[in-house]
Amino acid sequence: MTSYRPDALIASDISSYLRQHQNKSLLRFITCGSVDDGKSTLIGRLLYDSKMIFEDQLASLEADSRRLGTQGQEIDFALLVDGLAAEREQGITIDVAYRFFATEKRKFIVADTPGHEQYTRNMVTGASTADLAVILIDARKGVLTQTRRHSYLCHLLGIRHIVLAVNKMDLIGYDQQAYANIVADYAAFAQSIGIAAFTPIPISGFKGDNIAARSGAMPWFDGPALLDHLESVEVEVEAARTQPFRMPVQWVNRPDLDFRGFAGLIASGSVRPGDAVRILPSGRTTHVARLVALGGDREAAGAGESVTLTLVDEIDCSRGDVIAAADAPPQAADQFKATLVWMDGEDLLPGRAYWLKLATQTVSAVVRVPEHVVDINTLAKTSAKTLSLNDIGVTEIATDRPLVFAPYADSQDLGGFILIDKATNATVAAGMLSFALRRAQNVHWQATEITREAHAAQKGQQPRLLWFTGLSGSGKSTIANLVEKKLHALGKHSFLLDGDNVRHGLNRDLGFTDADRIENIRRVGEVAKLMTDAGLIVLTAFISPFRAERDLARSMVPNGEFFEIFIDTPLEQAESRDVKGLYKKARAGEIAHFTGISSPYEPPLNPEIRIDTTRCTPEEAAERIVEEIMGIWSPVL
């Protein structure tokens, strides 16, 4: 790097400075390594050498360095990066810190990610948007478990450019042989996990060797200095322009009746007015009419740019759809093989529905029991029933609607996704789609000639799903039975699903762990839905302790058909009834995961009907339910 002084140009000609700046390409990179490998020092050095530190920051850095005395009287560059007070106290970096700097050739955003084991999650966050990773190694220590773990994650997340920065060369006397040994060691490991190439550079972040310029201390090294490499490496956005055009639609811009524009960020390829495009998942084709960006109409735009397209034909296209090159469209599917990095303190619940966000699409998705979990220290695959914090697992995912996607290896934009807990809104996992399962494409909805309306009409009734929920012994079965008798007497066609006819048959394989209960209720929901399709009034009497699965069942039938009936009996009351003697056993520790005692019950927040069994008889409760679902209002019991 030459001695570039942005401040001089800013002072003399601000507009030409800004112009220059705007046309520069952007490289996003991350630094990873173990706790003391010198990441923060290296980033501080890069910022310092590129002169992007503001003077007041520099003054306080010098003062801090002297006060803390971490590096004698010299500037401690790590202090520039370790912004958080807690980090300074612990001497470790605990979250992802993003820094911006620029040289005359390029702009950079660097994510400094934590080194210790439990922070895989932060590292994944930093790595998911990076074009390049600088893997730091302490020359005195060589390739460590951490080095292997970070390299594996970087490769998994699709980072194509890896720099192996062998740091602290000054502390080993700039020893060429020691450096060569480390590079050879790393090369063997890199090959074993499929990293095709990497760029090794011997450096000293502290002394500045091979950072901004080639170091005189290592004349035997004939590669580039780190900054030269960062300035010249070709980034994915540039490469992405040569791929087929894809733009996930972020929103539909309709300021007046004459203009209907589809706005989004171009994920790959380029586009011009007149190009043939296909809208996915519908598959309809049309042509681009206009291309509008900040500043007016454009003749062309490419990957990384935000634009608004108008189409020649009035075609249905909304947020979440993808506009793609007509002759090379991406696929759409609803079942996938994927790799997940679990990032939440609560374990994965296989069978539970999570929100899955991919590009601008949000769908409901169910994750199956993982096929295996990868131990990233040994790369061994072990079997597992769930995923815990920082686990990396391979699993199948089913979505409730087709997703337009590309394998992550081909497109991070259309293959990378996150999972969100529907109740807490927390991001629980980051994932990468590998491929669509063939069976998703081969199973087609069979168009049935006798519709659900026809079934219901023949029975002369509206289908209903009466979903009873409550603790064991709350009175679900008793009341549901009475309701069904009354419906029968009224000439209605009904069916009662409860533990007796389901847990002994269809769900014989399930116990009472959270995962088993989720699967129990999911299956009951599916069966109940089919029965409502047949025109029946279906009653279900299961504890169904989790809101998420009750909501899932609700979402399976048309609006207005689902009645959540909360049999609200306090635990003390249910326990005192103890019809089957189960509470006594549970209290004695003879039954594990017993609802209300050692397993949670999440009461409904907004049930259609709430029955307080301490204030009415089963007969009265049943009477009220029948009146309410038949549309006759009666006073609250």
Ligand SMILES: Nc1ncnc2c1ncn2[C@@H]1O[C@H](COP(=O)(O)OS(=O)(=O)O)[C@@H](OP(=O)(O)O)[C@H]1O
């Ligand atoms: N650990 C544990 N926890 C709760 N209940 C248990 C357990 N073990 C057996 N039982 C008996 O199983 C009945 C509950 O089954 P469900 O299918 O309704 O449960 S769930 O909805 O899957 O949670 C429940 O029946 P009800 O009393 O009719 O609710 C119990 O009799």
Ligand SMILES: Nc1ncnc2c1ncn2[C@@H]1O[C@H](COP(=O)(O)OP(=O)(O)O)[C@@H](O)[C@H]1O
């Ligand atoms: N008001 C009431 N509503 C429902 N059940 C009641 C009521 N009062 C007493 N009970 C008794 O409580 C028990 C509830 O058992 P059950 O219906 O099997 O519950 P669940 O199906 O929820 O486990 C029955 O023995 C029933 O007679």
